[in-house]
Amino acid sequence: MRAIWKGSVSFGLVNVPVKVYAATESHDVSFRQVHAKDGGRIRYQRICSLDGEEVPYADIAKGYETEDGEMVILTDEDMAQLPSTSSREIAVEKFVPSDQIDPMLFEKSYYLEPEKSGAKPYALLRQALLDADRMAVVTVALRQRTTVAVLRVRSTDNGDVIVLQTMMWPDEVRTPDFSVETGEVKDAEVKMAHMLVETLAGDFEPSEFEDDYAEAVEALVTAKVEGGEVKKTAATTKTSGEVVDLLAALQRSVAAAKEARGEAPAEEAEEAEEAEEEEAPAKRATAKQSTAQKAPAKKAPAKKAPAKKAAARKTAKKAPAKKKAS
Structure with missing residues (x-):
């Protein structure tokens, strides 16, 4: 994980330098809006x-x-x-009983890791929160805006960690505009409800619950891909087509220019160059001198210049790039 914020927790005269990490990440399934006919993305x-x-x-x-x-x-x-504000301080305002904080107020969660110099006061604060069964109400500036939050202790596989949970402001929690009319509730009905609760009673184990929707979507997409049910969007086809056409056009232009100069085709020229590279340096130098008329223009620019100009006039439409290079 990468720290998103650095500062210190201050309570009284004690300061605990800490790093802040995002404690949660969303694995929500997201879809693109596309044209059903061809799979093209919808742009806004x-x-x-x-x-x-x-x-x-x-x-x-x-x-x-x-x-x-x-x-x-x-x-x-x-x-x-x-x-x-750009304050780097998590200021403890008061310590309150844990059951006084309505879970609806909780917004985002962050892990607090102590710097090396703050390990001992971090441990002391963590233990004090556990022993007192309280949360620390704090104010903190995140993203240049002051917000209210709490510090509480969470048990993890790596031990107990102090968690910073930002909270919504009280006026951001809506009040329901309806009331529930229950009518008369009989004792026998209440007793049966209690029996149902006891029947389903147990401890909360997060690992018992899975996001079956995300797994089902992934399986469905995999099956469609394996079955060839994939739309080749216009953007993808156009891009790959342009690359292929451009490459073919360049190859035809080079071949036409060489043919106009009376040179070997591209493949023969490449084979000749590979053969020359395998020979000794001295022999390759001799071969270059003896085949100066067959070599490309860059090997003998002075002698080939007139021929290049004449060829360029004949093939102006086929190889404009070669004419510019001369």
Whole structure:
């Protein structure tokens, strides 16, 4: 794992230098929106709702919509004036009983690893939280915004670790706008409910639960791939086709230019070059001098220049690249 934040936990006069790591990662299955006919990806454009024109990123600003539908544009200068902080401190405000924190307030979880110099105070804080069965309510600045969070201890395969869990603000938790009318509940019904709970009672083992949906999707996709049910998208076909066509066009242009100069075809020229490379240096030098008229222009530019110009005029449409090179 890679640390995403470095700072220190401070409570009283004690500071514990720590590194922060993301404790969770999502394995959610994601799909692409495609054209069912050919598998082409669906692209979205940034279209202005007023003039119907596409808006480049450089012209996109932040806007705050008021309750009456008015739009307030906020510039970079406006955003810079907002209160923010870059503090590297996790400040403990108070220690509260663990059962007083509503799990609905929890948002994201992070592991805290102590720096070498903070190993002992880290261990002391961890033990104090365990013994008191309390959580530490803290304030911390993550992504330039102060948020409230808690510190608690979590048991892992590598031992007990202090976890930082950011929390939502109280006004971000919605209150249900409905009530549940149960009517009269009989004692016999309550007793049966208790029996059902006892029948299904047990300890929570996360390993007992699997994401069967993700596994099913993966198996389905694998089966379709093995069965040849794969759409060759236009983008993929076009790209590979362009490469092949470009390569073929270059080969034809080279062959046409050499033929116009009275030289051997490309394959014969390559075989000649390989044969020359296998000979001794002295013999290869002699061979180059004796075959100066057959060698490419780069081997004898002075003698071949007139011929190249004449050939270029005859094959201007076939090999424009060669004409430019001369």
